[in-house]
Amino acid sequence: MVGIDKINFYTPNTYIELEELATHRGVDPAKFTIGIGQSKMSVPPISQDTVSMAANAAYPLLTKNDLNNIDLIVVGTETGVDESKSVASFIHNLLGIHPFAKSVDLKQACYGATAGLMMAVDFVKLHPDKKALVIGSDISRYGLNSSGEVTQGAGAVAMIISSSPSILEIEEVSVSMTKSIFDFWRPNYSKTAIVDGKFSNEAYVSFFSTLWQEYKNRTTRSFEDFSAFCFHLPYTKMGKKALMPLLDAESPSNKDLLLEHYQLSTTYSRDIGNIYTGSLYLSLMSLLESTTSSLKENQRIGFFSYGSGAVAEIFSGKLVPNFKESLLTKQHDTLLNDRISLSIDSYTDMFNDELAIDSEGNHLFKQDKTDNGVFFFKGVENHQ
Numbered sequence: 001m002v003g004i005d006k007i008n009f010y011t012p013n014t015y016i017e018l019e020e021l022a023t024h025r026g027v028d029p030a031k032f033t034i035g036i037g038q039s040k041m042s043v044p045p046i047s048q049d050t051v052s053m054a055a056n057a058a059y060p061l062l063t064k065n066d067l068n069n070i071d072l073i074v075v076g077t078e079t080g081v082d083e084s085k086s087v088a089s090f091i092h093n094l095l096g097i098h099p100f101a102k103s104v105d106l107k108q109a110c111y112g113a114t115a116g117l118m119m120a121v122d123f124v125k126l127h128p129d130k131k132a133l134v135i136g137s138d139i140s141r142y143g144l145n146s147s148g149e150v151t152q153g154a155g156a157v158a159m160i161i162s163s164s165p166s167i168l169e170i171e172e173v174s175v176s177m178t179k180s181i182f183d184f185w186r187p188n189y190s191k192t193a194i195v196d197g198k199f200s201n202e203a204y205v206s207f208f209s210t211l212w213q214e215y216k217n218r219t220t221r222s223f224e225d226f227s228a229f230c231f232h233l234p235y236t237k238m239g240k241k242a243l244m245p246l247l248d249a250e251s252p253s254n255k256d257l258l259l260e261h262y263q264l265s266t267t268y269s270r271d272i273g274n275i276y277t278g279s280l281y282l283s284l285m286s287l288l289e290s291t292t293s294s295l296k297e298n299q300r301i302g303f304f305s306y307g308s309g310a311v312a313e314i315f316s317g318k319l320v321p322n323f324k325e326s327l328l329t330k331q332h333d334t335l336l337n338d339r340i341s342l343s344i345d346s347y348t349d350m351f352n353d354e355l356a357i358d359s360e361g362n363h364l365f366k367q368d369k370t371d372n373g374v375f376f377f378k379g380v381e382n383h384q
């Protein structure tokens, strides 16, 4: 049995209230909180980038045994810091993982960390005495005043994959799908994503529906074989838009339970926003760490991973006995409750804060005083 042994997330210490943003933009706040389903949005200071967030998510998980036995580090990201050097190679150094590990990034929009998870599961199946570290880390940026603005966010999820998982066994069967489309993309010359919002929603819904049919054909499973379904959540209403029509069409007897669990899986995302690659796994933590969920060992959870462009996958996992004991629920409560609310002016300044590299390749700055990250980005020295 191979699966998720440990899991953690990190999000920067600063956020904005979306009701405040709505008022500032002259939009009815209910559009953001009900229509989109988002309450708060994490805003990263310049001192938190994809590398530092990834390290902040991973380091609390690692014991000495992990540092000596992780032979694969794989980071899913679409907002890396270098076109050539992997985020994973920075992480390998920052966390002090032994020298004979391999480190690589995988890219396919928000699907990247799922590709990493699948690669890690296969790797550990082949080498059951070894472990893998899988991270999804991203900063989601559409631009001030853009229609995607309310669906931004920042954060990272880290998971350790082993052959004696304490949380979730990843099951064998999964079904993936690829179709080259332009629903959301970011050309190399652009700092913000370009999106065809309505088309991206339609693509997400249609990928889920097509994959679910294929999954049912290949597995003979139905919704009744699942206790919960976790979704990639660009905003919390999105997964429900995909799930609801199928639950209605198939009238499963556990429809209410699946909807109740869907709701519990959205709590963290509602207060953080879209963290791209880590989002699906943030949904998993939100569900498992909820005090009201009745989930038990051996119950099956379905997953829908979607990355624009587009690649998607449906897979499943089974809860391991005593999984609750391995969750970092208290730490996550503290992380979210201790955050600082920004004014819209400070958010705007932070959004516009950019590296200004001089002719020698330098730009160093001080860690923002509100930044709580153990790891943080100090700037660039000699183009490094």
Ligand code: HMG
Pocket (backbone or CB within 6 Å): 028, 030, 031, 032, 034, 035, 036, 078, 109, 110, 111, 147, 148, 149, 150, 151, 183, 184, 195, 196, 197, 198, 200, 201, 204, 232, 233, 234, 235, 238, 274, 276, 306, 307, 308
């Ligand atoms: P929009 O045009 O601002 O919003 O775009 P809208 O007019 O479509 O309204 C949104 C919802 O609010 C609608 O509900 C309205 O009815 C409702 P729906 O019909 O969808 O159920 N509404 C209200 N509700 C209550 N009170 C009101 C009110 N007014 C309106 N007063 C959109 C919204 C999400 C398209 C935009 O924010 C956007 O483009 N976001 C970015 C793209 C995105 O998140 N796409 C999701 C699928 S693609 C994906 O998941 C991949 C991704 O994560 C990237 C990756 O893979 O790397 C994005």
